Amino acid sequence: MIDYQKGTRMKEIFQYIQDKQQEYLEELFTFLRCKSVSSYNDGIKECAQLLSEIMEKSGIQTAIYPTQGNPVVYGEIIEDSALPTMLIYGHYDVQPPEPLDEWNSPPFEPTIREGKIYCRGVSDDKSQLYTHIKAVEAWKKTKGRYPVNVKFLFEGEEEIGSPNLLPFVESHKELLSCDVCFYSDSHFHENGKPQINLGVKxxxxxxxxxxxxxxxxxxxxxxxxxxxxxxxxxxxxxxxxxxxxxxxxxxxxxxRPISNLEIEAVNKIPVNEKELCEVYGVREFIHGPHSKNFYYNLIFExxxxxxxxxxxxxxxxxxxxxxxxxxxxxxxxxxxxxxxxxxxxxxxxxxxxxxxxxxxxxxxxxxMPSRTRIDHLYVSAAVNAVKLGFEEEPILFPGIGGVAPDFVFTGHINVPTIVIPYAAADQKNHAPNESMVMDGFIKGLRTSAALPYYLAQIGRKGKQE
Ligand SMILES: [Zn+2]
Incomplete structure (x- = not known):
């Protein structure tokens, strides 16, 4: 069904991304240097402004919306109402950098060491959301247009529990109407393979x-x-x-009953219990009442x-x-x-x-918990995009053990929500020496650019699912 010819359609765009790599890194670094600590409101306004400028420069129509708390940076490209519309969510705020003396380089001065960029907010979530912005630029500069409609919703309060996200979504339903929501604010499997998450607790x-x-x-x-x-x-x-x-x-x-496809997916998630026990310093794991599988319990119990x-x-x-x-x-x-x-x-x-x-x-x-059906057509767009961007098959996670605001999208806009992470499992978000693996950033740029291509192949029929 999907025209999966490795790289043929995306070749020109991938080449453009490769040629722009240095320029993108410099722009990302400027974004990273701009502090945006939501918990004590340091630099939030300036960072929202800078983000909107980066988006405008990339060809996205942008507006900053005030909320009761920190502003939402919104952007859109509406090409044609017959095309599917995707919503890209992300957050530009970061965790406080403290304790400062545990950083090996200044927390707001992006520094590259051994294939990683170190900076507060680099993986959580600045470089991950940035890839979706640059996907627009790459398409526009090479093909003249974006292949689907896209809306961007970047909030500045994720690290303090997103208190104004739901009120904003509820009061801007028309503005945010879409067919599917994607975001990149998580990490790969601990074995280094890319993964896709379809739910949260x-x-x-x-x-x-x-x-x-x-x-x-x-x-x-x-x-x-x-x-x-x-x-x-x-x-x-x-x-x-x-x-x-x-x-x-x-x-x-x-x-909710667990589907056979979800069980199959969980059985395919690699797990090394012995190694994990060593990481946590425990002798063994306890099991849930329904399964001995570590990931089954993490996701479904x-x-x-x-x-x-x-x-x-x-x-x-x-x-x-x-x-x-x-x-x-x-x-x-x-x-x-x-x-x-x-x-x-x-x-x-x-x-x-x-x-x-x-x-x-x-x-x-x-x-509220949230989960998107594993056999939803739009999931295949994410899978194919990762295959092309990373040249690897992603591991499908029907859910994760953590909490995120997915229900705002699945429950209030009623669209499937799919998370495509680009950070490594050892990203140390929220901790000193937060990092983003360079390879994840580059391949993330490619994946974010391939995503609308596959979405366009499916069209709006995914919506009827
Ligand atoms: Zn985050």
């Missing part, structure tokens, strides 16, 4: 507190006064069994994880005390179609049913 974060008395007391009172820490242990015991099932009534009710437990005296040496309260912080990573609000209600009911009506619940974050 959701998140429901709660703190449960049991308060039993006005003050901490002498521990001799343990004969007569209930210890909230013991009660919290009993409460937690009702939530999880020895086989790894989460025992909150209704917890699994909305879990929801979790109920204790993130922190606090009660009584935790300082050095001993202190006998009967604590007045005990609390636990729990993060639940959810899979499609578990809804964090429903899970929260189910947890409240569960606690009441087990005699813990007095346990207080505070919730912090909620993110």
């Amino acid at each position: 959701g998140l429901c974060y709660v703190e449960i507190t049991i308060e039993n008395a006005k003050t901490d007391m002498h521990s001799m009172m343990a004969t007569s006064i209930q210890n909230p820490a013991w009660r919290l242990v009993q409460l937690l015991n009702t939530m999880y069994d020895s086989e790894g099932h989460i025992c909150i009534e209704g917890f699994y009710d909305d879990v 929801p979790t109920c994880n204790i993130s922190g437990l606090t009660s009584g005296y935790t300082g050095p040496g001993s202190k006998t005390v009967l604590p007045r309260q005990a609390s636990v912080k729990i993060d639940m990573r959810l899979v499609p179609d578990q809804d964090p609000e429903k899970i929260l209600k189910a947890l409240r009911l569960h606690l009441n049913r087990h005699g813990f009506e007095d346990a207080k619940m505070t919730h912090y974050g909620m993110v």
Whole structure:
């Protein structure tokens, strides 16, 4: 169905990219030098401005939209309404560079060492989103037009949890209407092979507190006064069994059935458990209630994880005390179609049913899970683009263990969302010495340019899927 003749159609464009490599690197470096730390608002405005200038220069009509927080940089090329429209998402904000003394070169001075570019934000997400901008330029300069319609949505708050992304999308639905969303903000498989991600987990974060008395007391009172820490242990015991099932009534009710194609894909993901155990310094992995496969569990099993437990005296040496309260912080990573609000209600009911009506619940974050069908026609466009750009077959991940704002696109614009990462697994994003492997950047440029070519081959019929 797809005209896959290696390089013939893209030859001229790939040549253009190769000829422009040095120029692109210099422009990327200017983008990287522009600080854009969202958590303490350093350089955000300037960086949004610079990004829009880079886009304009590449032939994209651009506008900066204010939000309640940091601005959204939007761009578009509408060639023909009969062509498919893709939305490219990305973020121009970066994590703070601290701790500064752990960097081997200044965090905002891009430096090349041993085939990698080091700089804060280089992989997360500046150089990855930049490849999609330059794909436009390469097409326009060689073919005179882009082969599909494209819209760019670059936000400046991803690193602080995207608080204004959904409100922006909700209030600009017409502007953002499209057939498919792609983005590049992740990394390859740890074996160095390119991968494509089709989903993310959701998140429901709660703190449960049991308060039993006005003050901490002498521990001799343990004969007569209930210890909230013991009660919290009993409460937690009702939530999880020895086989790894989460025992909150209704917890699994909305879990989407896993398709045979998804199982097949997961079975093909290379995994070296022994090596991974060494990385984490553990003897072995526990298994989920349904599978022994590491990636099956990472992608398809929801979790109920204790993130922190606090009660009584935790300082050095001993202190006998009967604590007045005990609390636990729990993060639940959810899979499609578990809804964090429903899970929260189910947890409240569960606690009441087990005699813990007095346990207080505070919730912090909620993110919806998302997954795009593995046999969606537009997935094949991404697969073919990677094949051509990297000259390698990508590993298909039906989902990943992490959280990202995919549901904003799959749930609110109702389009498939496909992640094509260009960074290496050891990119160290969020940490000192963040890097982008040069090879990933160059091949990413090629892949981003090949993507609209394959999308055009499929046309708008993918939309009807
Ligand atoms: Zn990112």
